[in-house]
Amino acid sequence: MSTPTDAEAITYIRAINLALDDALAADDSVIVFGEDVGIPNGPFGASKGLRAAYGDRVFDTPISESAMIGAALGSSMAGLRPVVEVMYADFLLVAMDQIVNQVANTRYVSRGRLTAPMVIRTQQGSTPGSCAQHSQSLEALFAHIPGLRVAVPSTPQDAYSVLRGAISSDDPVMVFESRRLYPSKGHVRRDADARIGVADVVRQGSAVTVVTWGTSRPLCEEAVDSLALQGYECELIDLRWISPWDTETVLASAARTGRLVVVHEAVRNAGFGAEVVSTVAESLGGQLQACRRVGTLASPIPSSPVLSAQLLPSVDTITRAILDTIGEK
Amino acid sequence: MMAAEVDDYRDMLRIRLIEEELLKCVQDGRVIGSAHLCIGQEAIPVGACRALKSDDPVVATYRGHGWALAKGVPPVQFIGEVMGRDSTLNGGRGGSAYLSSPDHAFMGENSIVGGGLPMTLGLAMAHQRRATGLIPAVSIGDGAMNQGNVHESLNMGSVLGIPFIVIVENNGYAEMTPSTDLTATPAAVRAAAYAIEAIEVDGNSASAVAEATRRARELAISTQRPVMVEAHTRRLGGHYSGDAQAYRPKGELEEWGRLDPLTRARSLLDPTVAEATYQQVVAEVADAFARAAQLPAPLEEEAMKHVYAN
Numbered sequence: 143m144s145t146p147t148d149a150e151a152i153t154y155i156r157a158i159n160l161a162l163d164d165a166l167a168a169d170d171s172v173i174v175f176g177e178d179v180g181i182p183n184g185p186f187g188a189s190k191g192l193r194a195a196y197g198d199r200v201f202d203t204p205i206s207e208s209a210m211i212g213a214a215l216g217s218s219m220a221g222l223r224p225v226v227e228v229m230y231a232d233f234l235l236v237a238m239d240q241i242v243n244q245v246a247n248t249r250y251v252s253r254g255r256l257t258a259p260m261v262i263r264t265q266q267g268s269t270p271g272s273c274a275q276h277s278q279s280l281e282a283l284f285a286h287i288p289g290l291r292v293a294v295p296s297t298p299q300d301a302y303s304v305l306r307g308a309i310s311s312d313d314p315v316m317v318f319e320s321r322r323l324y325p326s327k328g329h330v331r332r333d334a335d336a337r338i339g340v341a342d343v344v345r346q347g348s349a350v351t352v353v354t355w356g357t358s359r360p361l362c363e364e365a366v367d368s369l370a371l372q373g374y375e376c377e378l379i380d381l382r383w384i385s386p387w388d389t390e391t392v393l394a395s396a397a398r399t400g401r402l403v404v405v406h407e408a409v410r411n412a413g414f415g416a417e418v419v420s421t422v423a424e425s426l427g428g429q430l431q432a433c434r435r436v437g438t439l440a441s442p443i444p445s446s447p448v449l450s451a452q453l454l455p456s457v458d459t460i461t462r463a464i465l466d467t468i469g470e471k
Numbered sequence: 472m473m474a475a476e477v478d479d480y481r482d483m484l485r486i487r488l489i490e491e492e493l494l495k496c497v498q499d500g501r502v503i504g505s506a507h508l509c510i511g512q513e514a515i516p517v518g519a520c521r522a523l524k525s526d527d528p529v530v531a532t533y534r535g536h537g538w539a540l541a542k543g544v545p546p547v548q549f550i551g552e553v554m555g556r557d558s559t560l561n562g563g564r565g566g567s568a569y570l571s572s573p574d575h576a577f578m579g580e581n582s583i584v585g586g587g588l589p590m591t592l593g594l595a596m597a598h599q600r601r602a603t604g605l606i607p608a609v610s611i612g613d614g615a616m617n618q619g620n621v622h623e624s625l626n627m628g629s630v631l632g633i634p635f636i637v638i639v640e641n642n643g644y645a646e647m648t649p650s651t652d653l654t655a656t657p658a659a660v661r662a663a664a665y666a667i668e669a670i671e672v673d674g675n676s677a678s679a680v681a682e683a684t685r686r687a688r689e690l691a692i693s694t695q696r697p698v699m700v701e702a703h704t705r706r707l708g709g710h711y712s713g714d715a716q717a718y719r720p721k722g723e724l725e726e727w728g729r730l731d732p733l734t735r736a737r738s739l740l741d742p743t744v745a746e747a748t749y750q751q752v753v754a755e756v757a758d759a760f761a762r763a764a765q766l767p768a769p770l771e772e773e774a775m776k777h778v779y780a781n
Contacts, residue, residue, distance in 0.1 A: 204626055204627050206623035209588075209620065210627075213593035216591060216595070216596065217593040217594070219593070220594050221601060222597045224593075244581075249778070252561060255571070256573055288778050311780070313779050313780050
């Protein structure tokens with residue numbers, strides 16, 4: 143396959159493809175598998191060309207998420223570095239035992255004598271017409287589980303770097319990609335910082351700290367850029383990872399601004415935004431003057447875009463939440 | 472031949488005596504929590520581990536004490552782990568139902584019914600790719616045959632051509648309900664649905680289980696697929712240590728007790744040899760419990776370690 147030059151913008155899905163390609167080339171112990179991942183080149187094209195390039199290190203499995211994730215676990219315990227693709231995050235739910243009871247406990251219970259250096263790649267979020275079983279944003283469920291690492295990249299660069307970091311990690315990592323952002327383009331440097339748990343400060347500002355990740359980042363950028371034209375300079379932080387998450391960067395920013403808005407596409411109730419807000423509140427106490435959470439309203443997500451638009455975060459709801467914390471209408 | 476029969480008796484007896492003492496420990500508080508004992512099923516791990524290579528990885532269930540000991544886990548450390556001590560196994564993190572010892576290729580018990588099957592498929596995938604020549608084996612109960620994990624793993628192992636051995640210990644009860652009330656077709660019958668070989672065996676004879684496992688191992692290698700061994704046995708105790716077993720029909724335990732593999736194994740031996748072996752194991756087990764009781768408690772400051780790599 144031709145590889146892009148650093149100057150060439152590539153799509154988010156191509157960045158994932160490139161990360162898988164580079165990881166397979168760099169380390170013989172890396173294998174890539176999942177439903178339609180091998181010969182069909184991946185349902186979204188993430189593994190395009192990889193079967194041809196790497197043979198049976200890239201292969202198709204039955205539609206059996208539990209056995210797929212358990213197979214990743216067992217093969218990682220025995221020295222491989224598997225990357226398993228789960229087509230939609232919603233399908234993780236049929237394999238919860240393997241993820242939560244099996245994968246997450248491996249290192250702790252054996253005191254590190256057994257480990258699970260494996261990656262579960264999946265994608266999530268609502269797109270117009272997707273039904274309630276193909277629309278959920280589920281990262282908070284897994285951030286709740288000790289032993290798992292969780293990433294939610296939002297740009298082509300982060301999609302590349304997060305995946306390389308995840309594959310190198312000696313811990314099990316779940317990467318939640320954004321289907322809606324798959325066509326979005328950006329420049330990817332292959333030597334960019336791939337450290338786990340480091341946030342990206344997207345915009346600097348002193349009025350309000352806005353924390354986001356995944357699919358919501360472009361909405362936040364639009365809201366923050368528009369408010370900047372009105373004279374409100376917001377600091378926008380993309381966490382990239384929610385387990386572990388960059389408390390240091392968020393706390394330092396919130397200490398400066400005294401105002402915090404957390405935005406995610408996942409349902410707001412008991413979402414990871416609640417964890418971010420409470421961590422900041424516990425640490426800053428009265429220094430935190432105002433905070434808001436923006437997330438999907440507590441409802442299953444309907445297929446019709448007319449209905450789903452009523453529930454999902456938007457530039458408008460994000461803008462209003464930011465202005466609320468400033469006390470402006 | 473005699474030597475093998477003495478070995479079988481001694482190894483089964485060791486498991487039996489350790490578990491009988493552990494039951495007392497649960498009752499008098501030396502073990503905190505409960506235990507799931509394999510009393511009556513000892514011939515399966517002892518026989519199977521005779522046939523497996525010592526490095527063949529084994530995955531078991533919460534009824535896995537026999538498997539750990541048959542893989543060569545030292546009794547003192549095993550007992551210490553069950554007692555929640557700082558053992559060399561899991562340092563008190565595993566306990567009775569979730570202990571492991573990779574140094575002995577014992578990849579661990581599993582407290583989720585059927586939960587170890589997908590992991591075994593993965594172990595087998597890695598060993599096949601790395602051409603180690605090892606064949607992983609997993610023990611499950613008859614109740615696990617109704618878990619989706621088992622179905623998914625046997626199908627995937629079959630279509631992807633992954634060799635491993637699944638040993639179904641059919642002990643008559645799925646937890647507290649007779650297996651026949653819960654299972655539409657026997658395990659060995661289901662094997663055909665996955666296009667894999669199945670061998671049924673008398674699970675109360677260690678030599679028969681060893682022979683079946685030897686054949687299964689060869690078949691796994693020659694077919695490059697999973698192979699099932701359904702070992703018919705009888706659970707001579709409760710589902711767990713606190714199980715009053717009120718669900719058992721009157722007289723069943725007495726009837727099943729006549730099939731006790733230990734009684735059978737002893738009857739094959741010269742009485743003098745049998746008694747000498749018995750006394751030797753009694754002394755060995757007493758010594759192991761005494762030494763396990765001397766193991767220190769885990770250090771409190773260890774509790775948060777090893778959640779992540781760093």
